[in-house]
Amino acid sequence: MLFLVLSILCSVIVGVIFKITRKYKGNPTQIVTFNYATALALCYFTFSPNLAQVDTSAPWNIYIAIGVLLPFVLLSLVASIKHMGIVKTDAAQRLSLFIPILAAWLIFKEEFNSYKVIGIIIGFMALLFILRKQSVNTENKWFFPAAVLLGFGVIDILFKQVALYTTLPYPTSLFVVFCIALSVAVLISIYEIGIKKVKLEPKNILFGALVGIFNFGNILFYLKAHKAFAENPSTVFAGMNMGVIVLGSLVGLLFFKEKLSKINFIGIFLALISIVFIVISQFK
Numbered sequence: 001m002l003f004l005v006l007s008i009l010c011s012v013i014v015g016v017i018f019k020i021t022r023k024y025k026g027n028p029t030q031i032v033t034f035n036y037a038t039a040l041a042l043c044y045f046t047f048s049p050n051l052a053q054v055d056t057s058a059p060w061n062i063y064i065a066i067g068v069l070l071p072f073v074l075l076s077l078v079a080s081i082k083h084m085g086i087v088k089t090d091a092a093q094r095l096s097l098f099i100p101i102l103a104a105w106l107i108f109k110e111e112f113n114s115y116k117v118i119g120i121i122i123g124f125m126a127l128l129f130i131l132r133k134q135s136v137n138t139e140n141k142w143f144f145p146a147a148v149l150l151g152f153g154v155i156d157i158l159f160k161q162v163a164l165y166t167t168l169p170y171p172t173s174l175f176v177v178f179c180i181a182l183s184v185a186v187l188i189s190i191y192e193i194g195i196k197k198v199k200l201e202p203k204n205i206l207f208g209a210l211v212g213i214f215n216f217g218n219i220l221f222y223l224k225a226h227k228a229f230a231e232n233p234s235t236v237f238a239g240m241n242m243g244v245i246v247l248g249s250l251v252g253l254l255f256f257k258e259k260l261s262k263i264n265f266i267g268i269f270l271a272l273i274s275i276v277f278i279v280i281s282q283f284k
Contacts, residue, residue, distance in 0.1 A: 003221045003224040003225040004221070004225040004235075004236060004239045007222040007225055008243035010215070010217035010218035011218045011240075011244050012086075012244060012247045013214045014215055015086045015090060016255075017207060018031075018078050020207075021078075021207050022082060024207075026201075026203060027198060027204050028079075029189050030192075030201070030208065031078075031211060032074050032185050033185040033186055033188075033189045034205050034208025035208045035209075035211040035215055036178055036182040036185050037182055037208070037212065038208065038209045038211075038213060039212040039219075040175065040179060040182055043171065043174060043175045043178055046216075046220065047169075047171035047172070047174075049171050049175040049176075050172060051176075053168055053169075053172060054168065058168060059161065062158050062161050062162055063173070063177055066155055066159065066181075067176075067177050067178075067180025067181045067184060068180070069155055069158075070155065070177070070184075071185040071188065072151070072184075073147070073148065073152060073155060076144055076148050076151060077093070080141075080145045080147070080148050082144075083141035083144055084142075085252050085256070086251060086252035086258065087252035087253065087258050087260060087264075087268070088145055089144075089145055090245060090249070090252075091126075091127075091130045091248070092130065092149045093148050093152050093244075094241045094244055094245050094271070095123055095127050095130075095149055095274075096148070096149045096151075096152035097278070098120055098124070099153020099156065099157065100160065101120060101278070102120070103157050112281075113281055115278075115281035116277070116278060116281035119274045119276075119277030119278040119280075120278075122273055122274040123274035125267075126267045126269075126271040127271075129264060129266050130264055130267035130268060131146070131267075132261070132267070170223075222240065225239075234282045237278075237282075238275055238279040242275050245268060246272070249268055
């Protein structure tokens, strides 16, 4: 259970760091770049991946797709936290679980029971309620959490495909993906520095390193939690998603004074109920 709690904390802390960077006018692209540099280093020293095993038979099309998507989705996460707050962004990220579930139904023809169908319907209702803005704010930035939801959902599907490739250990595949993500982020940073004349600042390196540490911690502890609950993975699945939504909501409301309407609160409650139904569906 400790690993699960640590994974939840790391996930929420990443959002908190991005929220704090706004106060210090941090550059999101540079932060994302140094995040991947840090995560890559931690992945190498923690898992010691055997890169000699990586050859042309590896699923490079999936590696490249994930590596390209990751920086852009993380930048969408930053924008979503900026415009919509931690509460709604965390909820949107966790509700992205419906993308792979729908893919399992529509693409892989997986049979659905009534619990899963109910969970999906409630999940979509939750999403509409959570992303609804208060009437006093006419600026609608729903695009960013929508990009977070869709992006993380697609990445989840791709990572599941990577997990099916058992010829390479999962940490080795993760290292390769981080390499590609770092390369893409570096190219974006070079464009900003060279064309847009954005300055490379030490504070972005510090923020990026912090994000990278907790980003990698989230992955590491999540994997350890799955190993500890090997006979009951639904416990980890439910605990992670519900934990992040609840803790993210508390942090956003108490520490950053984010304003939510009654409709938004109902949406968060519905999101938790939706996850419960999805978990129950695994046992039926």
